[in-house]
Amino acid sequence: MPVRADDLPEAAAPSPPPGLVTVGRFDQRPGYSVNRPGGADSWLFTWTTDGAGRLMQGASGTRAGPGDLVVLGPGVPHRYTVAPDARRWTFWWAHCQARPAWADRLRPHLLGDRLYAVTPVPAGVRDRLEQAFRRMLADARWTGEGAPPAMEPGEPEGSDEPGGGRVAVAHGTAARELALCSLESIVLLTTATATAGGEAARPGVDARIRRAEARIAADPGAPHTVDTLAAGVALSPSRFAHLFTQQLGQSPMRALLAARLLHAARLLEATDLPVERIAVAAGFTSPFHFSRVFRQRYGAPPGAYRAGLRH
Structure with a gap:
């Protein structure tokens, strides 16, 4: 019997306003969970870099491991948490309104209930994805004056101390569009390489x-x-x-x-x-x-x- 996200008992977490682009990186331990019985007004993109998470939307669910991009469409009850067998879940996330062209690229990766899992993403492109998320975080903080801020240095994966709290909201038009451009590159890279690497992408073709x-x-x-x-x-x-x-x-x-x-x-x-x-x-x-x-x-x-x- 499937477990629906809106049947879960945790207190509801607020959803960011749909017009904003919000991006962050969290490093969470067991016990962390977010529950939205009414879903969100915006799309949620998550990209796991270490550990594992569990994401459920409606009656659909998936496990996210390193290199997996999991996308939750708006308007469907969802919950996400550190996977039960994982010691941590380190992941980038972004809330925004998806550009219309992204739907065609994500459609082959639909699991159901507007939940998309783009996997496997080859290891060779993951450094570029990491840089795209860091660029997105920096650009979201740009005021429009002078040059956009420099990207912050990375932290070693698997460190003992939980990180997180690195969150930016793109308020200005230029900052928002730059952040969306970085996210678009992430969608393009993950969907193109996952499709190219998946055996089911072209049945019958060597x-x-x-x-x-x-x-x-x-x-x-x-x-x-x-x-x-x-x-x-x-x-x-x-x-x-x-x-x-x-x-x-x-x-x-x-x-x-x-x-x-x-x-x-x-x-x-x-x-x-x-x-x-x-x-x-x-x-x-x-x-x-x-x-x-x-x-x-x-x-x-x-x-x-x-x-x-x-x-």
């Missing part, structure tokens, strides 16, 4: 092929070849080309061409770079070849494509 596809998409202008892509995932060129074509429905070089043309189209849309420079940036050695294949793909040569966007 993890090595997913990595090669991601490498093409991340840097389409690089001098990729079948040989270099195959070497990057420890496959022979022939085996790699066979698997790639079989599982993704197109050859590696056709996928690379499509990625380069998409990259070029975005550069035409977003910059005033000359067409020749865009061709080079997108990985084309011949501007004439670039113009021809771009027209085949988008129905107009690069210059006309750009001009059509500005009318």
Whole structure:
């Protein structure tokens, strides 16, 4: 029988006003818990760096360990606490109104009742996430005069003394937007790397092929070849080309061409770079070849494509 968050006996904790961006870092011991039988008016983002927490929302719940981003949507009764078997729970948290675009990125990680668990986040990006939260904490304190405050130095994880109490509220418009930009980078990093690392993200596609596809998409202008892509995932060129074509429905070089043309189209849309420079940036050695294949793909040569966007 599921335990609902609004059935729990603890006294209710207040929720921050929905229009504010509030960020902090807590290091809590067993006995710490927050209970909101009516839910919150804002979104709550938590990112665990040490120990473990238990978060429950409605009839859904999850355990949060190091590297896990857990997000609670507004309007649903929730409770969170140090996990029963943990000696501590060290975590960053932020209350805010989520930007609309974040919903699409979080949706694949929905557990139910507007509770999202983004995991596993690879260890290689966790330092960057830590820096993003520290930047968010500093920017939230900015008054708008002079330069934003410097980030505070970190504290060693697992220290004996409980920390916490480091909380900032972004009152000014600039401070609020800067803090949200840092949080957006956190959402992007966690959802992108967790999806890329999860075996269920692309059913039926070999993890090595997913990595090669991601490498093409991340840097389409690089001098990729079948040989270099195959070497990057420890496959022979022939085996790699066979698997790639079989599982993704197109050859590696056709996928690379499509990625380069998409990259070029975005550069035409977003910059005033000359067409020749865009061709080079997108990985084309011949501007004439670039113009021809771009027209085949988008129905107009690069210059006309750009001009059509500005009318």
